[in-house]
Amino acid sequence: MKIGIAGARGSLPTPSGKTLFGKVENTEFGGNTTCIYVQGDDGSEHILDAGTGIRDLGVSLAREGGFNGKGKQLQLYLSHTHWDHIQGLPFFVPAYILGNNIEIFGEAKVKNVKEGTKVSLEDNLRGQQDFRNFPAPLEVMKGLTRFNDFTAGTRVYQSETLTVDTFGQNHPGGSVGYRFTEKKKGGANKVFVFSTDFEPKEADAIQMVAHWEGADLVLADAQYEPKGSLIKENTFMEGWGHSDYRTNLAMATQAEVKKLVLTHHEPKMGDAYHRALELRAATEAEKIAEMIPGKERVKVELAREGRWYTL
Numbered sequence: 148m149k150i151g152i153a154g155a156r157g158s159l160p161t162p163s164g165k166t167l168f169g170k171v172e173n174t175e176f177g178g179n180t181t182c183i184y185v186q187g188d189d190g191s192e193h194i195l196d197a198g199t200g201i202r203d204l205g206v207s208l209a210r211e212g213g214f215n216g217k218g219k220q221l222q223l224y225l226s227h228t229h230w231d232h233i234q235g236l237p238f239f240v241p242a243y244i245l246g247n248n249i250e251i252f253g254e255a256k257v258k259n260v261k262e263g264t265k266v267s268l269e270d271n272l273r274g275q276q277d278f279r280n281f282p283a284p285l286e287v288m289k290g291l292t293r294f295n296d297f298t299a300g301t302r303v304y305q306s307e308t309l310t311v312d313t314f315g316q317n318h319p320g321g322s323v324g325y326r327f328t329e330k331k332k333g334g335a336n337k338v339f340v341f342s343t344d345f346e347p348k349e350a351d352a353i354q355m356v357a358h359w360e361g362a363d364l365v366l367a368d369a370q371y372e373p374k375g376s377l378i379k380e381n382t383f384m385e386g387w388g389h390s391d392y393r394t395n396l397a398m399a400t401q402a403e404v405k406k407l408v409l410t411h412h413e414p415k416m417g418d419a420y421h422r423a424l425e426l427r428a429a430t431e432a433e434k435i436a437e438m439i440p441g442k443e444r445v446k447v448e449l450a451r452e453g454r455w456y457t458l
């Protein structure tokens with residue numbers, strides 16, 4: 148399977164880094180919010196999240212990728228419907244082309260906590276394109292053929308060689324992680340896990356380790372500095388639903404993950420900070436491996452827009 152990063156920024160896009168009162172260099176890691184493209188060996192195509200990275204991806208898919216209205220299929224999976232994970236959808240060209248076959252998957256959301264009334268995924272997305280918010284309503288996106296509401300834990304895709312399973316994560320309103328398992332010739336499996344927008348509590352870290360178990364590649368939210376970090380900027384925001392490199396490395400080492408790629412980069416932080424963070428994470432990976440007997444050092448790097456991984 149091939150995995151491409153079309154957007155790695157969290158919370159809000161950061162296109163240039165230029166501001167009225169200065170500049171934060173932002174070009175190395177990219178400014179688009181979350182969007183990941185996955186091609187299976189079975190020929191299937193999948194997108195994880197519809198942050199602003201989906202705009203450029205959609206232009207390529209419509210022009211060169213065959214999404215020109217002749218029945219091509221694609222699954223778009225949402226981790227959740229916070230704005231940074233859906234704000235690119237109204238600009239996703241293949242979704243406007245009649246004859247494309249794009250299915251969207253996500254959890255129905257609880258509208259009123261007291262009453263427990265759920266809003267369907269379709270209604271939830273319709274709100275973003277209500278005429279007060281955007282000129283083109285969801286109804287004119289003729290390439291969207293189906294909205295699939297599911298509960299975390301459900302398998303959302305299965306072919307002879309590829310399965311996509313889901314799991315729930317701790318985040319305000321909840322979020323979903325996705326685990327892709329691909330059967331290779333000779334019987335070995337390759338596993339890719341997408342785990343963004345989660346804040347592991349001690350009680351659920353064990354479950355997260357199980358969801359990451361043995362993965363070849365885990366793409367995980369590490370927006371903030373770890374609790375107690377000596378770095379005084381980008382401090383950990385308790386209860387905001389995000390993680391950090393130290394927590395992720397501890398879980399990835401336990402889970403025997405081969406490579407951990409950190410994502411959902413904090414919008415206010417630029418390239419210099421993220422380059423330094425990557426070095427600190429590599430040092431931490433070594434320390435953690437030494438502390439846990441029998442475990443290997445996890446390879447760790449930061450997600451960069453435009454980078455591909457092949458498993």
Ligand SMILES: [Zn+2]
Pocket residue numbers: 157158229231232344411
């Ligand atoms: Zn987010």
Ligand SMILES: [Zn+2]
Pocket residue numbers: 227229318344388
């Ligand atoms: Zn979120």
